Amino acid sequence: MTHAKPPEPAFFSDTSLPRDQLAGWELWRRTRNAFVPAPQITLAAWTAMSPRARAVHDLHRAATHANLPLLHTPMSRQVARLLNARIRTNAFKNKPTTRAGVMITGGGYQGKTETACEIAAAFEDSWRALHENLNPDSAPGTRDLYAPVAYVQTPVTAKPKSTCKAILSFYGAPTPKRADLPDLIRQVAASLHDHGTKALILDDITRLRMHRADDQDTLDLIRAFMSMHVTLILIGVDIPGSGLLREGRPDPATGQTVMPPSKHAIAHGLEATQTERRFDLVELDRFRYDTPAQIAAWTTHLRGLEDQLRLLNTKPGMLTEGRMPEYLFERSHGVVGLLERLIEDGCQEAIDTGTELLTETLLDGLPLSLAGAPGRDPGAGEVPALPAARPAKKAPRRRPRNTVFDDHGPAAASQ
Known part of the structure; x- marks a missing residue:
């Protein structure tokens, strides 16, 4: 005699799909x-x-x-006010100008990613409801997947090509092995447009090391993404101390960081004469x-x-x-x-x-x-320094293990 498997409790859910893929x-x-x-x-x-x-x-x-x-928290509310306003304002822009981006800095394990993702997801919910779940910019006769928000993890060893491929991977777009960088940039620009993406989140951006030539080229490439009519959201640990803002200058009138133009801006047919790429820098601090x-x-x-x-x-x-x-x-x-x-x-x-x-x-x-x-x-810096260990005290005696779900084998089942 065999026993039917008990139904799985309703509070278990499938979380096997990572968020840096569109389905996830x-x-x-x-x-x-x-x-x-x-x-x-x-x-x-x-x-x-x-x-x-x-x-x-x-x-x-x-x-x-x-x-x-x-x-x-008081700190996350400050981030939410700025990021929510920036995404929504940029989403309604029709001018062919560079959209201002947002940099979210802070220590590791301080909730930067979850805060940004929650704000972006809430925007996507409302944006989809506004357009009845249809891409308002889609071309007639096409059935591209609709993705108002794209979430991408910066590769650990970031290079311009690998960063482009990470973005394309979010959409499940094929990336030829021998594609050159201008082709990949054009493909990224096309994917962002065709999928109706309004906000592009690049997480762990401080994995870039500014002493490496590839990483300097990658940062220049990221600045080019700001010309693709999306709100660029960069998340990282201690962005001011990472060197990412080394070439930027603060604008005393707006408080924004002004970045120099990108040499990649012409690669996908955008104007190379744009001179300002602005970022709001906001810190999600600890208590x-x-x-x-x-x-x-x-x-x-x-x-x-x-x-x-x-x-x-x-x-x-x-x-x-x-x-x-x-x-x-x-x-x-x-x-x-x-x-x-x-x-x-x-x-x-x-x-x-x-x-x-x-x-x-x-x-x-x-x-x-x-x-x-x-x-x-x-x-x-994504793993913070931990407080000093405290002297261990005698642990309480553990409750006997519950055996109600144990499988005692066919002999016990047949009794």
Whole structure:
């Protein structure tokens, strides 16, 4: 006798497609708000459940803590105001002029990518609704995929050709191995236009090293992209210190950075006489803990995070009262990504041990480690320096492992 496989819980989802492919971006954009967190229940209600129901609920809680929502901060709101205004203003421009771009700088794990992607996705939602999901610039009789936003990871070893190919890869466009650079630039310009792209996000742009000739050519190429009637959004760690702005000058009237013209501008038929390519530089900084206003902002963020947790012994003020706000700041240095990692690991430990509560003692036993972080280049500053390790304390005894989902083999099934 064989048993049918139990249905997969509804909170599992397929996230195998990367966002730097059009299909992956579309999947993420459509489903980014679809996750439903586990319901908040009491310890008594959990105890009254059947073993299987408890196990499913614990899995749902783990998924909830692994998918904590993106919370707004005073710093992210500043980025959102600028980026949202720039994308929308540029999208409505009909003049054949260079669109001003945006550079988002900050340390690693500070939420730059997620903030920019969320703003761009919200723009795409509204832009599609405005045009009834049809490309307003499409040529009659064509069926090009519609992509108002393109998200591209800068290659680790960036060269002009590899950067063009990374953009074309987002659209799934073929790239001949022997194509020369002018042909690739023209193909990029054609893809951006044919797919109705209004915003091009180039992430991890500080992987470019300005002491390398190829990287200098790549930056010049990126400036040429600004002539392709898209809002160019560059995201990187410490952009001012990376050398990317070495050739730029600040405009005191606007506060923007003015970049010199690109020698590639003529390659795809655009005017080579354009003299200004402007970028707004905005920083997504970490939290600070020096003034009453900064401490209040940090505590407000912790309160919002606390509302998302699903521990059975949780209580109001678990993260915001006593010494806990200062402790969490010491452990994370105010970096939202490190705080999220610590809270996520802490919640799993609290569930596994049965304590169902976050305390300093429990969190002290959880070291923060970003070694081997996938998709991040430590040499480009994408992995931040971690706070000094705290002395480990004796960890609580773990709750016995739940065996309700174990497969005991055909002999047990036939009994």
